[in-house]
Amino acid sequence: MAEHIVSSYDNDLQGLRRRITEMGGIAEKMLVDSIAALVRHDKALAQSVIASDSRLDVLQREVEESAILTIARRQPLAVDLRETISAIRVSGDVERIGDLAKNIAKRALAIGEEFQPQKIVLGLQHMSDLVLGQLKDVLDAYTQQDTAKAVDVWKRDGAIDALYTSLFRELLTYMMEDPRNISFCTHLLFCAKNIERIGDHTTNIAETVHYLVLGENLAIDRPKNDRSIDATVNTGA
Amino acid sequence: MAEHIVSSYDNDLQGLRRRITEMGGIAEKMLVDSIAALVRHDKALAQSVIASDSRLDVLQREVEESAILTIARRQPLAVDLRETISAIRVSGDVERIGDLAKNIAKRALAIGEEFQPQKIVLGLQHMSDLVLGQLKDVLDAYTQQDTAKAVDVWKRDGAIDALYTSLFRELLTYMMEDPRNISFCTHLLFCAKNIERIGDHTTNIAETVHYLVLGENLAIDRPKNDRSIDATVNTGA
Numbered sequence: 381m382a383e384h385i386v387s388s389y390d391n392d393l394q395g396l397r398r399r400i401t402e403m404g405g406i407a408e409k410m411l412v413d414s415i416a417a418l419v420r421h422d423k424a425l426a427q428s429v430i431a432s433d434s435r436l437d438v439l440q441r442e443v444e445e446s447a448i449l450t451i452a453r454r455q456p457l458a459v460d461l462r463e464t465i466s467a468i469r470v471s472g473d474v475e476r477i478g479d480l481a482k483n484i485a486k487r488a489l490a491i492g493e494e495f496q497p498q499k500i501v502l503g504l505q506h507m508s509d510l511v512l513g514q515l516k517d518v519l520d521a522y523t524q525q526d527t528a529k530a531v532d533v534w535k536r537d538g539a540i541d542a543l544y545t546s547l548f549r550e551l552l553t554y555m556m557e558d559p560r561n562i563s564f565c566t567h568l569l570f571c572a573k574n575i576e577r578i579g580d581h582t583t584n585i586a587e588t589v590h591y592l593v594l595g596e597n598l599a600i601d602r603p604k605n606d607r608s609i610d611a612t613v614n615t616g617a
Numbered sequence: 618m619a620e621h622i623v624s625s626y627d628n629d630l631q632g633l634r635r636r637i638t639e640m641g642g643i644a645e646k647m648l649v650d651s652i653a654a655l656v657r658h659d660k661a662l663a664q665s666v667i668a669s670d671s672r673l674d675v676l677q678r679e680v681e682e683s684a685i686l687t688i689a690r691r692q693p694l695a696v697d698l699r700e701t702i703s704a705i706r707v708s709g710d711v712e713r714i715g716d717l718a719k720n721i722a723k724r725a726l727a728i729g730e731e732f733q734p735q736k737i738v739l740g741l742q743h744m745s746d747l748v749l750g751q752l753k754d755v756l757d758a759y760t761q762q763d764t765a766k767a768v769d770v771w772k773r774d775g776a777i778d779a780l781y782t783s784l785f786r787e788l789l790t791y792m793m794e795d796p797r798n799i800s801f802c803t804h805l806l807f808c809a810k811n812i813e814r815i816g817d818h819t820t821n822i823a824e825t826v827h828y829l830v831l832g833e834n835l836a837i838d839r840p841k842n843d844r845s846i847d848a849t850v851n852t853g854a
Contacts, residue, residue: 441834448702455692465685472709486846552803556796562789566806567846573807597678609723609804 389460392450396443396467397523403439403474404519406432408512410481411578415508418488418571419501429485436478443471459595466592470522473581473588477515480574480581487567494564497554503547504568507575510540514582521589530589533582534598540579547572548608626697629687633680633704634760640676640711641756643669645749647718648815652745655725655808656738666722673715680708696832703829707759710818710825714752717811717818724804731801734791740784741805744812747777751819758826767826770819771835777816778845784809785845 410429417426447464450456456464514533521529548569555565587598647666654663684701687693693701751770758766785806792802824835 448698451688452692452694452698457689461685461689483846490846552799555792555799555803559793559796562792562799566789566792566803569803569806570810609720609727 389450389454389456392446392454393460393463395446396450396464399439399443399446400467400470400474401519401523403436403443403471403478404515406436406439407474407477407481408515408519410436410478410485411508411512411515414481414484414488415505415575417485418491419496419505421488421491421493423489423492426485426488430482433478433482436475440471440475444468459592462592462595466522466588469588470585473584477578477581480578484571484574487571491564491567495561496564496568500547500550500554500565500568503543503550504571504575507540507543507547507572510536510543511575511579511582514540514579518582518585518589522585522592525589525593527590527593530586530593531598534586534590537579537583540576544572544576545608626687626691626693629683629691630697630700632683633687633701636676636680636683637704637707637711638756638760640673640680640708640715641752643673643676644711644714644718645752645756647673647715647722648745648749648752651718651721651725652742652812654722655728656733656742658725658728658730660726660729663722663725667719670715670719673712677708677712681705696829699829699832703759703825706825707822710821714815714818717815721808721811724808728801728804732798733801733805737784737787737791737802737805740780740787741808741812744777744780744784744809747773747780748812748816748819751777751816755819755822755826759822759829762826762830764827764830767823767830768835771823771827774816774820777813781809781813782845 410432413425414429416422417429447468450464451461454460514536517529518533520526521533551565551569551572554561590596590598647669650662651666653659654666684705687701688698691697751773754766755770757763758770788802788806788809791798827833827835
């Protein structure tokens with residue numbers, strides 16, 4: 381009987397893990413495709429990113445409901461309870477990452493064929509590559525319950541913030557050079573912000589992995605250093 | 618003995634509720650003060666908003682840890698389990714609302730004394746008043762477990778999005794009129810976006826209240842209608 385209970389519980393956990401792996405794959409693809417749609421002006425690709433978000437929403441609901449049912453039925457303790465709670469947290473972050481990629485895809489549609497300075501496009505692409513690396517690594521860290529890898533992701537968030545700040549300044553400069561740039565630069569500003577926020581969610585997941593494995597939280601103060609708010613630009617005044 | 622268990626459980630719940638009430642009060646004050654700091658160029662007030670965020674972070678950790686301990690120790694079922702899960706969700710949303718208000722306060726510091734068009738300032742103030750009303754109502758709905766009130770908040774989110782879209786267009790127009798407006802208008806653009814996102818979090822809380830009371834989720838598709846992404850402006854080209 382005890383064995384039966386254990387194996388039912390393991391089945392529940394496997395179901396949670398399977399769904400989160402599927403969610404991670406969808407979110408990674410959404411991020412890659414949304415940036416590709418933006419860079420290549422590919423409307424069909426942008427539409428497909430937007431369409432795939434609903435699958436993420438469904439999976440998140442399933443993870444949450446199934447995790448709650450598991451807690452109620454199996455009454456897991458210690459690391460088992462943490463695993464169930466962590467599944468809820470990670471699925472929430474991955475779902476938000478999908479929302480942010482969807483928002484980039486919507487902006488790709490709105491910008492359309494408008495001129496995009498190559499330097500900005502490359503900057504966005506670079507930022508997105510960095511964040512994608514973070515996302516892959518932190519999802520691996522979650523699957524493998526690898527705290528060292530998670531802490532490494534957590535520490536790397538500062539590099540993304542630095543890139544965001546420099547892109548932000550670049551975009552303001554373009555806007556000031558020519559008012560015709562303002563409309564699409566505003567979209568690109570929000571795209572950059574979305575990528576930066578995806579980075580924040582990978583940091584959240586890293587914290588969850590730390591909690592899952594060690595049962596304690598990482599320090600509340602993050603190693604982040606967003607200087608874009610203080611970014612000053614020569615306004616030509 | 619059974620009574621003892623019940624009353625321990627009730628104590629746990631009361632502790633969760635008390636912390637969430639405190640969190641709600643802090644988040645409401647942070648929103649009000651961040652907008653006042655922006656409008657009145659009040660640096661000391663902006664600093665106090667930034668300082669109060671850490672209390673929200675601590676309270677959210679406490680709610681989460683205490684809710685998990687409650688699940689592990691008391692193994693609540695049905696509505697009791699939903700109440701514990703809901704406390705985790707609501708505290709997460711309120712903590713994010715605090716982050717967004719803190720970001721507005723940081724931007725208030727960055728903008729400083731720079732000229733702000735009266736029409737924009739009034740628009741931001743109006744948007745923030747609407748969102749504050751939503752926040753108060755949804756926190757009441759949570760405390761009173763009042764689904765009708767929660768659904769009402771959920772439905773009202775469209776008005777905030779409409780206001781955001783019109784402010785967004787206004788800001789783009791100011792940026793195009795004079796490049797010296799670009800830097801602070803960009804900050805105000807993010808402030809408006811932050812207020813809109815606070816509105817989204819009140820909608821999340823409304824969904825949690827619905828789930829808490831009725832045990833089922835509101836429809837996934839929200840009544841929201843963010844048109845700012847498609848907002849087109851005469852670029853003078």
